[in-house]
Amino acid sequence: MKVNDKTMQALEASLKMREMRQEIISSNIANADTPNYKAKRVDFENALARAIDIDENQTMKSNNSKHFNVGGGGFDNLEPEIYEDPNDIVSEDGNTVDTEQEMAKMAQNKILYDATVKLMKKKLGLLKYAISAEK
Amino acid sequence: MDFLTSLKISSSALKANKKRMGAISSNIANAQVTRTPEGGPYRRKQAVFGSEPARENFAEILEGELNEKAQAVHADVISENNAPIMKYEPNHPDANEKGMVAYPNVNVMKEMADMISASRSYEANISAMNITKSMAMRALELGDN
Numbered sequence: 459m460k461v462n463d464k465t466m467q468a469l470e471a472s473l474k475m476r477e478m479r480q481e482i483i484s485s486n487i488a489n490a491d492t493p494n495y496k497a498k499r500v501d502f503e504n505a506l507a508r509a510i511d512i513d514e515n516q517t518m519k520s521n522n523s524k525h526f527n528v529g530g531g532g533f534d535n536l537e538p539e540i541y542e543d544p545n546d547i548v549s550e551d552g553n554t555v556d557t558e559q560e561m562a563k564m565a566q567n568k569i570l571y572d573a574t575v576k577l578m579k580k581k582l583g584l585l586k587y588a589i590s591a592e593k
Numbered sequence: 594m595d596f597l598t599s600l601k602i603s604s605s606a607l608k609a610n611k612k613r614m615g616a617i618s619s620n621i622a623n624a625q626v627t628r629t630p631e632g633g634p635y636r637r638k639q640a641v642f643g644s645e646p647a648r649e650n651f652a653e654i655l656e657g658e659l660n661e662k663a664q665a666v667h668a669d670v671i672s673e674n675n676a677p678i679m680k681y682e683p684n685h686p687d688a689n690e691k692g693m694v695a696y697p698n699v700n701v702m703k704e705m706a707d708m709i710s711a712s713r714s715y716e717a718n719i720s721a722m723n724i725t726k727s728m729a730m731r732a733l734e735l736g737d738n
Contacts, residue, residue: 464666484665487717487721489644491710491714498662561717564724568727
């Protein structure tokens with residue numbers, strides 16, 4: 459059993475991305491009264507799905523270890539997309555932050571973060587069980 | 594790029610809203626003031642919000658694009674130059690030769706509404722901070738195995 463396997467890498471990447479999202483949502487809430495501030499979004503789900511590549515249809519097959527990794531990209535160069543939310547209503551001072559929506563998104567982000575940490579703990583627990591199973 | 598940045602951003606908003614609250618209390622307290630050390634009636638104060646990248650040191654500035662995108666907020670308090678409200682009170686010591694007294698252009702109703710808005714923003718940022726804090730604590734649980 460490899461300690462740093464695909465699951466672990468995916469969980470790690472997910473935690474990192476959720477931290478990033480937390481930061482962007484904090485920024486949106488902090489700037490809820492700033493004129494001309496535009497609400498921002500982080501999109502990492504697609505990039506993460508590509509990196510995990512469960513059905514292995516996303517990466518190009520390589521038969522030589524010297525081939526470049528094309529398509530999947532792996533976890534090392536996972537790039538989230540950060541963009542200004544295009545769907546929001548602009549208030550009269552040019553601000554597009556909807557505080558309630560941001561709070562909901564933050565709550566969701568927190569729950570999924572906690573879930574990811576829990577999964578990671580379980581994974582580490584399994585490893586520990588495997589180490590200490592002789593008794 | 595970590596939870597500390599999130600906390601820094603939220604705390605910048607708390608600070609900005611406190612400043613805004615200060616300007617509002619000053620406006621309500623001075624709504625009837627006709628003489629000030631600078632001369633003339635009290636001038637309404639307003640907090641102007643602006644966003645700035647959440648960066649402190651050179652390393653963070655070098656770090657790149659995301660820090661440009663997660664933005665902290667700061668507030669500057671300015672005095673407005675609105676025309677004062679003139680009231681006819683010939684016996685007032687600050688009346689001019691026509692018997693008119695210049696009162697500050699402060700609408701107390703508007704200030705109260707603004708105050709509620711500032712207080713709600715403050716609360717929203719406190720909740721954001723608490724959520725960030727509990728996420729950071731959750732991450733520490735990974736070591737409990």
